[in-house]
Amino acid sequence: MTILLAVFLLTMLVITAVAIVRTRDLFAAVMLLGIFSLLMAANFFVLDAADVALTEAAVGAGISTVLFLGALALTAARERESGDSRWLPLVVVVIMAATVVYATFDKPALGDPNAPVHQHVAPWYLSETPRLIDIPNVVTAVLGSYRGYDTLGEVFVVFTAGIAVLFLLGSGRPGELFSRPPDELSTGGLKHHLIPRVVGKLLIPFIILFGLYVQFHGEYGPGGGFQAGAIIAAGVILYALLEGETRALAALPESALKVMVIGGALLYTLVGVVCMLMGGNFLDYSVLSTNSVAGQQLGIILIEAGVGLAVTGVLLSIFHAFAARATA
């Protein structure tokens, strides 16, 4: 059944991807990208990677569509014919695809328990985590502790992206991402907004609540700081869409976002530094408490909080930067 589902979803994925590449209507491409990301998440889910699927869902379904539209608001809606030939890229892509297919000939079968992946490091994680860290979701243990340095790096990737967007777009005065002309009230465009506004405002608390749940439930089920950050940011973006950027910024001003970004990135790094000061290696949470298991758990909670803060802050800063640019 897994195979059947995966094949079906992947076929649809390929069709969608080809359509995205072929269309010159950038708006259609954004819509198809939304479908692409939904398919991707369903695929991850079918392959039992719920944490990844949740990330894809949180980022792909809401935020990336909004950011793509923000970019579209700054440019033209149709792709210009470029002089470059499309044949060379096509040839390169076909060769690459053929090579990857060739590589799969000797690949262990999907779910084969004797595959090297299931023989070497993974069994150790599964057998030692209950003793060393004692949390049910091993994925969180791997990301938060065993490979915590990678996760720190990923937080800084997000941070760098945020810095780069702010640097390029310039964080000018606040503006509306989808600005409406001032006399728009007279044209009656807002009337249809009554129902979405009521429903949307009803949903926002639930979205934030769900984000917090994902943040703090990450040790038990799929989730963690990245997903939670994206979900909470999506909630705030919904507020901004319904009530306007100005009110969103009044609720969560740029200085607060700044504090979240710096605070999140610093919190993670400083947890590592504190571990060093207390005599362990960088990010060795065991030394944080007299009981090494409790120390690990404390460390993971702290760094996940740092991740959540930084991701929320960066995503919202990027959103506001696009908005400020769209108005200017």
Add this chain to the structure above:
Amino acid sequence: MTLTAQLPALQVVLPMLTAPLVAFLRLPQLSWLATTVASATAFGIAVLLTQAVLGTGTLDYAMGGWPAPYGIALAIDEFGALLLLIVTGASTIALLAGKASLDQQIESARQPLFYAGWLLALAGLSGIVMTGDAFNIFVFMEISSLAAYMLVAGGPDRRALTAVFKYLIMGTVGATFYLIGIGLVYMMTGTLNLADMEARIAEVADLKPILVAAGFITIGLALKAAVFPLHAWLPNAYTFAPHAVTVFLAACSTKVSLYVLLRFDFFVFQGNLERHDVQFAGFLLPLALLAILVGSLAAVFERNLKRLLAYSSIAQIGYILLGASCVSLLGLTAGIVHMFNHALAKGALFLAVACIGVRLSRLWVDDLAGLARQMPWTLAAFVAGGLSLIGIPGTAGFISKWYLISAALEQGLTGVLTIVVIVVSSLLAVVYIWRIVEVAYFGSRDAQSPPVSEAPLSLLLPTWFIVIANVYFGLVPALPVDLASAAARSLLGHLL
């Protein structure tokens, strides 16, 4: 734990900690100061680490205290130490010298963000060099690339944006290829630790996924390292970047990718893929030779000063690869020494360009006419850097050429061809450097153009520091040569 034992972690953590603080400082001057202090401290740490490596051999550091295949381990050997010196040194010098030029090119309101990006690039590059984990390399590659795109996009010319876009697409493709390769290797070995990978790959080395992985990783990294013919993104990125950024990136960013490429091909794949050395030489030697010739020729006909030097960089990357593709102790030593020496020579040249850039807004070769009279010290530094690039005895460049030719002499017939190419390209280097010297010293300045004064001392001092370093390491090459030959020995460990 003593402080010394924690140094490997601090090398990356220090710039990472400083970056968020710098990003939101209100005062541009202060953000420059904090960045420079952090970068200089990182250089100090790199020096200490090099001493430790020379004393006791490879340094290992277990992140989070988890043992190697389960957690992420840092591993710094001689090769890594050399690269760390290049990365942190280039960053520090570029910052010290770049103040005046950056103040001109970046609006002061955007400077804090710019310097934060600089620190992130520094952290990313040193993170790549130090880690012993294949996926961790990818993570830090993302940090350094994103930061590098941002730094290049800071250039005042609008064309910087299109240049960055190309750079971004190519860089992303390269990183994706690398990731596909890592995924395939992980599928077959179940580990991400490089040392562990090397041990476990032996059982599955003759299977198709490993072969394909080797291809993907090599092409991906070659794309990031601007190896001919995958260099198309480099000239414009270097040309339109702010001058100080060009100094920083030209000195180290492609070399870090080459470093990863060499580590992968020699550590992980070499002993295991069948007749790997022949394949390596067979594919890369012609590319290296072509890179040298095409890069040098393009430089001869180029009229934009920075793009000229960028094409010359493509040729120099060819030299590094040429050394490596000999697959011999001497050849690898030559390639690795050239990483260091090219950083010195190109550093000096681009610093001199930055000096000129402070005074002139356009940097075409013709604009330099008669400039030697007004900016004697700058042009003298340029000539010295050029001499080192050509490989005149007494400069650092000579040392690497010397080793390259000795390595080629071991190779028999192909060696003769190699030597011919090296000599021809050195002559081409003489031509393109001389063209600039001729214009600057013997051209006459346009009467209408406003008088130009010598570059500020804050720029000239670091420039001359690097020029003197060129001469010093030309006369006393012990440090880079020792590190490089030790690195070559450990890279070739399996074949010896």
Add this chain to the structure above:
Amino acid sequence: MSLFLDLGSWVLFGIGSLLLFIGALGVLRLPTLFTRMHAASLTESLGTIAVLTGIMLQAGLTLATMKLLAILLFLLLTSPTSSYALANAALLARNRDQTREQADRK
């Protein structure tokens, strides 16, 4: 007892599947946007209710049922809202086009 639950699930799943398929067919085959929206809302309201209730019967009184209830509630809130917003936007756009055409004709 469990037989009844299974039977109930079967019936609900059958109805749900049928509704989903008919609705999707409608979205594909019907001629205009508004008729297509009509078909889509069939899958979105009745189809969703049938399928999710069917699963709830299988899950019994567990946390999963609570989550399913929440999902159902949110879907029933959001999908008519977005349909409404979509229809309204499309209608306004069409009206504007018509008035523009009239203005152009004058």
Add this chain to the structure above:
Amino acid sequence: MFITVSIAILVTMALAIIRALRGPSIYDRILAVNMFGTKTVLLVSVVAFLFGRPDFLDLALAYALINFIGVLAVLEFFQSRSLRRELGAAQQRDSL
């Protein structure tokens, strides 16, 4: 029985994709994406039970909450753009 439903959902998704590819108007595409989103929620819920992993319902919950934002953003985008364009055109007419 979960299999029957999941096949029905997959067919629905496929038909929605065809609609999204065909267009013809932007609103048709939005409709298709919206429909695709709710079908994904259903698929994930069904598959979670099919595989015996009901704790994975969180994902469906996330979708049910977030999919809405994308659709609203799109409508907002078009509303504001066409209004702005119209106003720009009107101003041009006035100035002539």
